[in-house]
Amino acid sequence: MADRDGKIWMDGEMVDWRDAKIHVLTHTLHYGCGVFEGVRAYNTVDGTAVFRLQEHTDRLFNSAKILRMTMPFSKEQVNEAQRAVVRANKLESCYIRPLVWIGSQKLGVSPKGNQIHVMIAAWAWGAYLGEEGMKRGIRVKTSSYTRHHVNITMTQAKAVSNYTNSILANMEALDDGYDEALLLDSSGFVSEGAGENVFVVKNGVIYTPDLSAGALNGITRNTVFAICKDLGIEIVQKRITRDEIYIADECFFTGTAAEVTPIRELDRLEIGAGSRGPITEKIQSAFFDIVNGRNAKYANWLTKV
Numbered sequence: 103m104a105d106r107d108g109k110i111w112m113d114g115e116m117v118d119w120r121d122a123k124i125h126v127l128t129h130t131l132h133y134g135c136g137v138f139e140g141v142r143a144y145n146t147v148d149g150t151a152v153f154r155l156q157e158h159t160d161r162l163f164n165s166a167k168i169l170r171m172t173m174p175f176s177k178e179q180v181n182e183a184q185r186a187v188v189r190a191n192k193l194e195s196c197y198i199r200p201l202v203w204i205g206s207q208k209l210g211v212s213p214k215g216n217q218i219h220v221m222i223a224a225w226a227w228g229a230y231l232g233e234e235g236m237k238r239g240i241r242v243k244t245s246s247y248t249r250h251h252v253n254i255t256m257t258q259a260k261a262v263s264n265y266t267n268s269i270l271a272n273m274e275a276l277d278d279g280y281d282e283a284l285l286l287d288s289s290g291f292v293s294e295g296a297g298e299n300v301f302v303v304k305n306g307v308i309y310t311p312d313l314s315a316g317a318l319n320g321i322t323r324n325t326v327f328a329i330c331k332d333l334g335i336e337i338v339q340k341r342i343t344r345d346e347i348y349i350a351d352e353c354f355f356t357g358t359a360a361e362v363t364p365i366r367e368l369d370r371l372e373i374g375a376g377s378r379g380p381i382t383e384k385i386q387s388a389f390f391d392i393v394n395g396r397n398a399k400y401a402n403w404l405t406k407v
């Protein structure tokens with residue numbers, strides 16, 4: 103990623119991509135205390151626009167607050183910086199990565215006295231779990247790693263340090279020939295994917311783990327709730343077991359990167375017909391109508407760059 107051309111917004115300045123560097127004694131690099139966001143801009147029918155920009159920025163600031171990091175810029179400045187970085191890189195559609203980290207003035211567990219930094223990068227990023235997966239569904243493995251306990255790491259913060267758990271789960275799944283991992287919480291109930299929320303369909307009703315299972319409060323998850331309301335589909339948050347997924351009719355992941363990705367198999371057991379289910383397809387189609395500006399009801403969720 104480092105040897106690209108383009109611009110990155112760094113602490114208030116637009117810098118050349120290759121010059122966006124930090125010192126090896128940066129506190130976050132050693133101790134993992136930092137927060138980030140994953141945002142997408144789409145080439146909508148009315149031009150390039152960022153999807154749910156304010157919600158992402160709000161979550162970034164909430165994540166920083168939870169980790170006791172004082173943001174050095176306002177929400178308005180961070181919103182404008184995200185729009186500017188899409189324009190500076192001349193991207194019609196892209197993935198935007200804001201990151202907030204603790205600087206290099208001092209090391210030691212206590213970060214006090216270090217500067218808080220913010221950078222925002224953007225790049226083109228297609229189907230996170232593959233184009234084929236978006237149509238056919240992906241193969242998922244229940245991870246041998248347990249999702250964070252809600253009082254061991256702060257699961258409502260999109261925190262850098264939370265992702266070692268995701269990385270290990272994802273690597274194990276890929277090494278075992280799957281496309282992604284599904285993680286259970288410390289009580290054995292379904293939590294979420296390594297980088298996604300999960301939904302299950304049974305007898306026309308959609309279920310998703312309630313957030314006590316340690317899943318991130320996903321913005322795409324929230325979008326699915328709105329879509330279900332529009333489509334008149336009942337959606338229930340509850341504790342879900344892995345074998346409820348085995349006998350479900352459909353299953354899918356959601357995320358800014360993953361968008362709406364069907365799951366056709368869990369632990370080598372086909373889910374329903376072993377392909378993208380009809381309700382999943384409806385949700386996926388409604389999602390892409392919204393993010394591409396084809397559903398006027400959600401025009402306020404799209405911020406033109």
Ligand SMILES: Cc1[nH+]cc(COP(=O)(O)O)c(CN[C@@H](CCC(=O)O)C(=O)O)c1O
Binds near residue numbers: 140141296319320322
């Ligand atoms: C653990 C986790 N859970 C749920 C979600 C879905 O949240 P939302 O994007 O607000 O709907 C994400 C986003 N995962 C981001 C990181 C992907 C990456 O590889 O990096 C993303 O989708 O941008 C997670 O990382």
